[in-house]
Amino acid sequence: MKVFLLCLFFAGSMAWPSFLSDHHTTDLAHKQQTVNRLLFHINEPLRFADLKELAATFTPGADVSGCKDGGAAVKLLMADLNDHRLLEQHHWFSLFNTRQREEALMLFDVLMSCNTWESAVKHAAYFREHMNEGEFVYALYAAVIHSDLGAGIVLPPLYEVTPHMFTNSEVINKAYTAQMTQTPGKFEMEFTGSKKNPEQRVAYFGEDIGLNVHHVTWHLDFPFWWKDSYGYHLDRKGELFFWAHHQLSTRFDAERLSNHLGLVDELYWDRPIVEGFAPHTTYRYGGEFPARPDN
Ligand SMILES: [Cu+2]
Structure with a gap:
């Protein structure tokens, strides 16, 4: 029985994305890697198993213990997402389009409301798969710059993430x-x-x-x-x-x-x-x- 329990424990820890279960992996180098991966080939679905799994299994708003605002920001965004009011993917994004900016800032609010790195990554992975890519990039950049959780992370220059805008x-x-x-x-x-x-x-x-x-x-x-x-x-x-x-x-x-x-x-x-x-x-x-x- 003990052996069985031990096996269960290991199986459980294997199933949990490694960068969330091990506190060593929230050091700056791993945070940097996660941000790079969230931005990698931004117009394609996530291709890193850990992030992909998070996006598929995490339900924003269901557990709001990771949110400083009691989930207010994430509930607002999820309501618009579930009502199909958000801008589709593979559509141009402009910060100077009032509604598009509003949507990007709704995600920014969500990321700013996260009280841990783990919570921020879960939300980022989920919304990368469900929101317009331009809105996602803008919100993520602004959040990494302005949230304490992003301290020390070097954002890739935007010409690497959205080369069309510079080439x-x-x-x-x-x-x-x-x-x-x-x-x-x-x-x-x-x-x-x-x-x-x-x-x-x-x-x-x-x-x-x-x-x-x-x-x-x-x-x-x-x-x-x-x-x-x-x-x-x-x-x-x-x-x-x-x-x-x-x-x-x-x-x-x-x-x-x-x-x-x-x-x-x-x-x-x-x-x-x-x-x-x-x-x-x-x-x-x-x-x-x-x-x-x-x-
Ligand atoms: Cu200017």
Whole structure:
């Protein structure tokens, strides 16, 4: 009987995902690995057995002992999920679409409400399989940055997770062909626009991938939608917003002057923008980023 019980115990501990049962696996390196795995091939189902199993067996809202808010946030999100009100998967996501942002922030609320790493991973694994990928990525990034549970984790640069948003469709198409024909290749990305356009001289600045990922990461550090009820105050958020963008536009002006171009034109909501822009980037699902013709 003792042997039988012992066997049961071992079988039980084997069935429980290893990264949750062993306290050693919630060290920083394993937390980092879990975040990397949650983001790996974001448009495909989870492919790591532990996370896959969690997503299939965990029912958010059923046991709210892992939630600081008594399950308020997760119940709100589950109600919309069960009523099929959430944005489908394989659909474009924009933070500036009010409803889509609302949904992403509902998940952010859930992740912020988790009182342990284990609870956060269970919720993240489940909602990765049930929510729009863009909303999931945004919520996870914001939560890793702003929750105490994410301290020390290095988020992968977004061009690795959503390369379509940083890469010209010309290169993306070549990459698909390379994949389909199993022919590895190295593809140079050109800046957008015609070389005849003088603005092309500063394309290296506006289209710099590192600078763009810095910009989006800055906005994740100081989100415009932040509320102090998330747990702390983002000190001097407006001042920092002005400072960061002033730095960017001043440096852009300096680059323009160095390339025999005038300072950047002032922007008015009610006046047309003269210089058009065709980003040549695409949504993973849902077509091309809109282009703006010259005025
Ligand atoms: Cu900005």
